[in-house]
Each structure stands twice: as structure tokens, then as C-alpha cells.
Amino acid sequence: MYSIQQEELFSFDELMKMSAESKYSVVLEHAPLGRILHAVSKSSHLGRPESLNTRAMIYSLLIGKMEHIRFTKDLVSRLRSSSEFRRWCRFTDSDRVPSEAAYSRLVTKLDQCGVLRDVQDIVVDQAIAEGFLSGEVLAVDSSHIEAFDRNPKLDKSKTKPGAASPTEEESALLSETSCQPPEVAKPTKPKRAKRGRVPKAEAAAWREQVDAYEASLNLFEREVADMLPESYEALIADMPQFPSTGAKGDPRGTHRVKFWYGYKVNLLVDTASQYIVTGVTCSAHVSDQRPAIVLLKRLKARFPRLRVKHILADKGYDGEPVYKQIRAAGAFGLIPLVHRYKVPEGVDEHFRPLCRQGHPYRYDSYDAKRGTLKWTRPKECATCPLQNHGCQKVHKTKVADDARKYTAPGRGSAKFAELFKQRTAIERVFAYLKLYFEMGSSRKRKKRALVDLDLSCLTYNLCKLGLDRLNKYRRKTVQAA
Structure with missing residues (x-):
């Protein structure tokens, strides 16, 4: 093991x-x-005894x-x-x-x-x-769980004409265990007939419509950044926990998408001992970053004495609100970057500073007192003729400037890669849960699942x-x- x-x-x-x-x-x-x-x-002691x-x-x-x-x-x-x-x-x-x-x-x-x-x-x-359980290095991830409920959005046109649908046949038996939440009329997002800037005469009315629409949304329908100031109790109260349709891409890069109807189990696991520190179950359609915010708030509120140094996750958690919540818990997020924009000049894909010849600086250390990362000259600069002509010996970057770009240990370093290998512990925990404890699919309906x-x-x-x-x-x- x-x-x-x-x-x-x-x-x-x-x-x-x-x-x-x-x-x-x-x-x-x-x-x-x-x-x-x-x-x-x-x-109470009254009534029929147990x-x-x-x-x-x-x-x-x-x-x-x-x-x-x-x-x-x-x-x-x-x-x-x-x-x-x-x-x-x-x-x-x-x-x-x-x-x-x-x-x-x-x-x-x-x-x-x-x-x-x-x-x-x-x-x-x-x-x-x-x-x-030391709790120095934790890993967060999610796994899909098939629901035992029937998907109400199945294509009804595939049924034979005149045949009773499965929902009608089982309505008498499953009326009390219906999994789908009651239909609630969703507010419609206000739209304008014309593009461009809103005229001053219509600005007040338009702003009122937008505010009314945003006020009608729950915490899991707003932006991920809006979840940061909320408490764990408020987030868990608004979390959707009914079966729904989820989609997940193939991690092997085959451009295939897997769909399932059910739930998504999100866990925070200690990589050294492989204990489940905390977990939460949500609907399958919820993105990974939202339950990650809930888990991190739960970690900070329930285990304040746990000295967490690093939290590992895959690319699905690469979002600025997740990094901010990790830093609020006193840890550093080790998450591979997803480059949504062109890399700026002067840095490489790991946001390491580059020398005049285009070689990335090497990660040296992290200064906890000042919150800065120290980068030293690359090895190639030892024989470079430009080392005394405008090429700095040391670069220092503040983690507070951008928690997503700068983390400790620095991105692209050997220490970062060595620590990130421990993320496989949470994959092993999910394998144990599905192999030995029947977590692959639930055999209960509604909240009992x-x-x-x-x-x-x-x-x-x-x-x-x-x-x-x-x-x-x-x-x-x-x-x-």
C-alpha cells in the first residue's frame, strides 16, 4: 500500500x-x-417502547x-x-x-x-x-456517483406509441420517493433588444432589472467569487443536492465527454495518511470549484488547529476564488495552470521570470516573513556574456500580488512537481471507496442516497x-x- x-x-x-x-x-x-x-x-419516554x-x-x-x-x-x-x-x-x-x-x-x-x-x-x-493524521498536505477532488432514480429528462419519443411510460407505471410505487425537486419557476435574465451602451434615460430601469434578477439567484447560481464572504452554513443550505445530469471530459485527452445522472462526491483527503478530512455531496451539474469553496470553509471552521501547508488539486480547480480561499486557510494551492490568455512577455508558462537569453530563473526559497518568492539565475547564465549587463542575479515576487500565479514552492520547480505527485492519494481513496464500500452507485433514492x-x-x-x-x-x- x-x-x-x-x-x-x-x-x-x-x-x-x-x-x-x-x-x-x-x-x-x-x-x-x-x-x-x-x-x-x-x-420522550412516552408512547410505544422501542x-x-x-x-x-x-x-x-x-x-x-x-x-x-x-x-x-x-x-x-x-x-x-x-x-x-x-x-x-x-x-x-x-x-x-x-x-x-x-x-x-x-x-x-x-x-x-x-x-x-x-x-x-x-x-x-x-x-x-x-x-x-498530520494534515500538512491535503488533496481535493470529486468523483461521479450514479443515482438510483430514473432520469425524468429521458427522451420520451423513443417509447412505443400507446405504451405506458415507465414513470406512469411506477407512479403508484414511487410517489413518496420521487427524486426530482419540485419545479420552481426560474427567473429570466433581462435582455436588451439593442446592443451597445445603455442610454442614460434607461440606465436606472435597466439597473433595477439586473439587481432584481441577481437577488433572485441563490449562492450556487452566482459567480464563484460571490461565495467567498459567505459562511459554511449559508453555503451548505443553498447547495443543490438532488440528482442531475453531469458531464466530465476524458483526462486522457481523447476529447470525449462522459455524461451521468446522479451526484458528485467531493472529498478533502490527507495525502500522507489517506484519511477523509471532510466531504460533501452535491448535484452532478455543479462545477468543481464551488464545492471546493465549501470544503475549505468547513476545514477552517471545524479544524482550526490543523496546520495545513499545501492543498493539491487538478486543473478543474484553477480559479482565482479557490486560490484566495486556500490562502485564507493559511495554505498554498498547488494546482496546474490553465492558460486562458496569452502568456505575457518576460515570463514563461509557469510565470517564472526570464533572463535576457530567454532562460527561466530557478526557484530558491520562500520568505514567510515578507511573503515573497526568491528566484536565482539559471544555470545557463554562468557562461553568458550578458550576466554583467542588465541581467539580475535575484528576482523576488510577492505571493499577495497574485495567489494564482505565485505559490510556494514556485511553479515549474522540482519541489512543486515532487509535492504534486502526492495528489494520487485521493485517487486511491476513491478507488477504495468504490471497490470495498459500494460507493460507485447509490441504491437509495432522494435524500437517503x-x-x-x-x-x-x-x-x-x-x-x-x-x-x-x-x-x-x-x-x-x-x-x-
């Missing part, structure tokens, strides 16, 4: 190959379920993720047919096996109280306190924490022997 922090006695793959009983004991032994039980339990083992039901949901059980009916069937599986899930002989409706009510409660996000933070706090995705991330972090504790214990045992 790829690990930068330390050599491991047991890898993540070896943990998943262990015997079921020992694996579940490692994962569930230290799971903080008290918070979940307090959130989903009855608030006859189900809620703790065991939560254990079964986590174990179901590790056992690749996608549907609730398969989980219930496994509990009824296997006494060994019931024992693994901590059900006693006197406990009644929950029905599908009982699990549905439990998932609904988990969605309404939002406790899984708090439990995820508790697990991350435990990893930080025990020294497993978000609970299903949160359970996958929580189970992964619990497995990672249990594995690190097991390795720590084994290492101490080996040293003592």
Missing part, C-alpha cells in the same frame, strides 16, 4: 482480506456510536458496506438466514430481526438529524489526537483508524520483543 507517513505492518488491502470476525472487531470496537444513538433515539436493537442496526449498516450488500432487502435476508452474521452485527438471540421498513425509518432519521457528519468529525479528531454515501465514507475512516491502531499495537509488540 502506498504510504508516505510510515511503513505499515498491515495494509488496507490485507485488512479487507482478514477473517470477518476479526475485521469487524477491529473496525467497530472504537466506533463512536453514542452520538448516533442519542440523535436517533426517542426524545423493541429493536438500534445499535445493532447501525452496526449492520456499516458491516453491510464492507460485505458489499447494496440493497436493504438483501441485508434483512442475510440477517434472517445467518445466525453468524447476526452475531457479527451484535444482535442477540432475543432481538427481533428488523424489517426493511425499520431500516428505512432509521435512514430517514439519520438524514434528518445529520449526525453522520458530526461522527465523521469525531473520527478525524481521534486520528489527529493519536498522531495518525446522501446518507448511503456518508455511510461509505464513515466506514472507510473507521477501517483506516482501526488499521492504524492495529499497526501501532503490533509495532510496539515487535519492539518490546
